[in-house]
Amino acid sequence: MEILLYFLLFISSILVIKFLVPKRYKNLPPGPPSLPLIGHLHLFKKPLHRTLAKLSDKYGHVLYLQFGARPVLVVSSPSAVEDCLAKNDIIFANRPHLLMGKILGHDYTTLLWAPYGPNWRNLRKISSIELLSANRLQSYSDIRHAEVKSMVQRLSGQGCDYRTVEMKTMIFELTLNVMMTMIAGKRYFGGQVEELEQAKRFQEIVQVTLSISGASNIGDFLPILSWIGVKGIEKKVWNLKEKRDKFLQELIEEHRISRSGGMQTKEKNATLIDVLLSLQQTEPEYYTDEMILGIIWVLLAAGTDTSAVTMEWAMSLLLNNPQVIKKAQAEIDNNLEQGRLINESDVNKLPYLHSIINETLRLYPAGPLLVPHESSEECIVGGYNVPSGTMLLVNVWAIQQDPNIWVEPTKFKPERFDGFEGTRDGFKLMPFGSGRRGCPGEGLAMRVVGLALGALIQCFDWERVGEEMVDMSEGPGLTLPKVHPLKAKSGTDTSADTMEWAMALLLNNPQVLKKAQVEIDVKLKQGVLMDESDVNKLPYLQSIISETLRMYPPGPVLIPHESSEECIVAGHTVPRGTTLLVNLWAIQNDPNLWVDPRKFIPERVDGLEGTRDGFKLMPFGSGRRGCPGEGLAMRVVGLTLGALIQCFDWERVGEEMVDTSEGPGLTLHKLQPLEAKCRPRSVALKFISQF
Numbered sequence: 001m002e003i004l005l006y007f008l009l010f011i012s013s014i015l016v017i018k019f020l021v022p023k024r025y026k027n028l029p030p031g032p033p034s035l036p037l038i039g040h041l042h043l044f045k046k047p048l049h050r051t052l053a054k055l056s057d058k059y060g061h062v063l064y065l066q067f068g069a070r071p072v073l074v075v076s077s078p079s080a081v082e083d084c085l086a087k088n089d090i091i092f093a094n095r096p097h098l099l100m101g102k103i104l105g106h107d108y109t110t111l112l113w114a115p116y117g118p119n120w121r122n123l124r125k126i127s128s129i130e131l132l133s134a135n136r137l138q139s140y141s142d143i144r145h146a147e148v149k150s151m152v153q154r155l156s157g158q159g160c161d162y163r164t165v166e167m168k169t170m171i172f173e174l175t176l177n178v179m180m181t182m183i184a185g186k187r188y189f190g191g192q193v194e195e196l197e198q199a200k201r202f203q204e205i206v207q208v209t210l211s212i213s214g215a216s217n218i219g220d221f222l223p224i225l226s227w228i229g230v231k232g233i234e235k236k237v238w239n240l241k242e243k244r245d246k247f248l249q250e251l252i253e254e255h256r257i258s259r260s261g262g263m264q265t266k267e268k269n270a271t272l273i274d275v276l277l278s279l280q281q282t283e284p285e286y287y288t289d290e291m292i293l294g295i296i297w298v299l300l301a302a303g304t305d306t307s308a309v310t311m312e313w314a315m316s317l318l319l320n321n322p323q324v325i326k327k328a329q330a331e332i333d334n335n336l337e338q339g340r341l342i343n344e345s346d347v348n349k350l351p352y353l354h355s356i357i358n359e360t361l362r363l364y365p366a367g368p369l370l371v372p373h374e375s376s377e378e379c380i381v382g383g384y385n386v387p388s389g390t391m392l393l394v395n396v397w398a399i400q401q402d403p404n405i406w407v408e409p410t411k412f413k414p415e416r417f418d419g420f421e422g423t424r425d426g427f428k429l430m431p432f433g434s435g436r437r438g439c440p441g442e443g444l445a446m447r448v449v450g451l452a453l454g455a456l457i458q459c460f461d462w463e464r465v466g467e468e469m470v471d472m473s474e475g476p477g478l479t480l481p482k483v484h485p486l487k488a489k490s491g492t493d494t495s496a497d498t499m500e501w502a503m504a505l506l507l508n509n510p511q512v513l514k515k516a517q518v519e520i521d522v523k524l525k526q527g528v529l530m531d532e533s534d535v536n537k538l539p540y541l542q543s544i545i546s547e548t549l550r551m552y553p554p555g556p557v558l559i560p561h562e563s564s565e566e567c568i569v570a571g572h573t574v575p576r577g578t579t580l581l582v583n584l585w586a587i588q589n590d591p592n593l594w595v596d597p598r599k600f601i602p603e604r605v606d607g608l609e610g611t612r613d614g615f616k617l618m619p620f621g622s623g624r625r626g627c628p629g630e631g632l633a634m635r636v637v638g639l640t641l642g643a644l645i646q647c648f649d650w651e652r653v654g655e656e657m658v659d660t661s662e663g664p665g666l667t668l669h670k671l672q673p674l675e676a677k678c679r680p681r682s683v684a685l686k687f688i689s690q691f
């Protein structure tokens with residue numbers, strides 16, 4: 001079998017060299033030596049923009065590479081970009097045929113993937129005039145304001161102390177909600193989600209899309225691998241397409257039904273699907289469902305992650321540069337009336353905020369290599385001949401950090417944009433691309449990013465989670481994601497640690513969660529959110545908390561005591577002035593005292609009143625220096641945990657059990673912050689919707 005495979009590879013490499021590798025051109029741009037068959041694929045290291053920047057430094061800013069069977073031109077100087085995207089704009093206004101475009105782009109017919117020609121021109125016209133025009137965007141400004149307000153409310157609901165916030169998730173959900181409300185009038189994340197099943201399906205589609213977007217498909221460069229049956233990520237992408245198309249088709253159907261039922265939407269409230277369906281009525285042959293579906297997906301795919309990663313980078317840069325946050329807060333406070341949340345029209349009066357966004361887009365452009373273009377004819381770039389059918393990568397990242405163009409290019413200095421308007425400076429700053437295939441969503445992106453970032457700066461003080469600077473490493477993927485999702489501090493306490501442990505244990509023991517839900521449903525009044533006095537009626541919930549405190553006492557070694565006199569302990573003499581460390585954790589997990597001590601079995605403390613069992617269970621310590629906050633902690637944990645169990649169904653994020661490794665420090669906290677999936681329970685929907 002192996003011999004056959006090598007034979008096929010050999011034969012196919014000869015075929016590729018003969019038929020696919022372009023005939024020798026004279027005056028091609030320079031490039032490093034290449035290997036047979038794979039060309040320069042062995043140099044393909046992520047992040048690709050950094051690898052290509054190093055190669056360009058060595059071989060020149062017009063660089064010619066061979067990714068397997070595909071010739072590639074990499075440009076990384078303003079004049080070379082001008083040659084491609086201004087002088088030869090039409091020639092380079094095509095996209096290469098890659099697997100994603102074939103499957104997710106409906107055989108290269110959608111706006112993102114279509115070749116330059118009448119179909120692309122028409123799609124572009126529709127998006128500019130009908131979907132993303134200034135008027136249309138203005139008509140959706142309330143949607144964006146409401147989403148940003150809801151994010152601020154959720155963050156403020158966490159109290160006045162600093163708390164750690166999962167910034168990445170929060171920002172990503174905000175942009176998805178904004179886009180889906182504009183497109184279909186639906187929000188799928190956060191509070192007030194109405195169609196839970198639909199929301200869950202959508203969330204799954206988004207997750208798979210994100211996991212696929214960072215993967216490269218080797219078959220795009222070595223087609224022979226596809227021919228001999230090496231499919232790579234192809235199957236995953238087909239599955240995604242099937243689920244995505246079914247989901248979007250149902251959304252279109254829903255809108256069609258409500259329109260035909262006489263619920264014609266007023267122009268102001270029309271969603272983008274409504275706009276496209278009314279165009280379908282006038283020209284059904286062109287505006288097919290498949291075409292509408294393609295447009296919606298491109299807007300979602302191109303518009304969500306790009307804006308979200310830009311905000312995440314901006315917040316990371318701000319956390320590492322607190323003086324910039326202070327200056328931006330002062331600008332907002334001086335320009336807006338006190339007590340009012342920033343709105344989109346305010347953003348225009350805030351040049352420093354605008355400079356922060358430009359400086360973020362300069363350092364971390366969401367498309368560091370733009371989207372690949374392809375030449376439809378032979379042309380000249382930087383004095384070199386470039387064959388037809390060459391894939392073009394514009395290394396915007398390298399240009400925007402070039403020390404010959406920018407002073408101290410790696411430093412975050414929004415002031416460098418003082419007095420600068422817009423987001424484009426010739427060909428040296430162009431985070432949204434340039435020319436015919438430049439980004440049509442720039443207006444929307446700048447509104448969403450400006451408003452959301454402005455609100456986060458206006459409404460909150462921010463701090464890093466630890467002493468260290470926020471890690472700024474870049475991950476793989478198309479939209480320059482951060483390797484480490486951003487968290488920021490907005491307090492920490494033992495009650496929070498206990499709740500996190502309890503939730504982790506419940507996720508790993510779903511039968512306990514079910515039993516606790518049944519107890520709450522049976523003992524409490526239906527349709528009413530539990531309150532503190534209910535906790536006393538719920539012995540199983542209390543057992544869960546006691547068992548959590550047994551396995552993971554917040555103070556695993558009690559706060560040190562000291563003997564003021566000589567005394568006898570277990571028959572031994574202990575001198576005066578001895579520090580006493582009580583290893584509570586060891587006692588509470590001692591196999592001589594507890595059966596299967598590392599197993600989470602709340603039933604073992606059935607019938608126990610309070611949280612104390614002699615000296616074998618005493619999470620709050622004992623005696624004169626025992627914890628005076630026990631009562632408060634039990635109320636907070638009991639009520640919060642109870643409400644979480646009452647209101648939501650919980651699931652682990654993946655198949656694996658939740659990692660319960662313990663972190664360093666005096667309080668026993670989880671090493672890995674807990675992540676979980678939840679959805680509101682039907683019994684609780686009514687009161688959740690009133691929050």
Ligand code: HEM
Pocket residue numbers: 111112113124298299300302303304306307310365366367370371372373431432433434436437438439440441442444445449
């Ligand atoms: C900060 C946010 C964003 C950034 C940095 C960004 C950047 C880009 C870049 C660099 C390109 C490729 C240009 C080229 O190939 O020459 C692009 C294309 C595109 N963008 Fe954006 N984008 C953002 C947000 C959006 C939004 C909100 C939408 C729409 C809802 C959108 C829709 C598109 C589409 C449809 C294309 C493909 C255009 C075509 O091929 O004709 N983008 N964007």
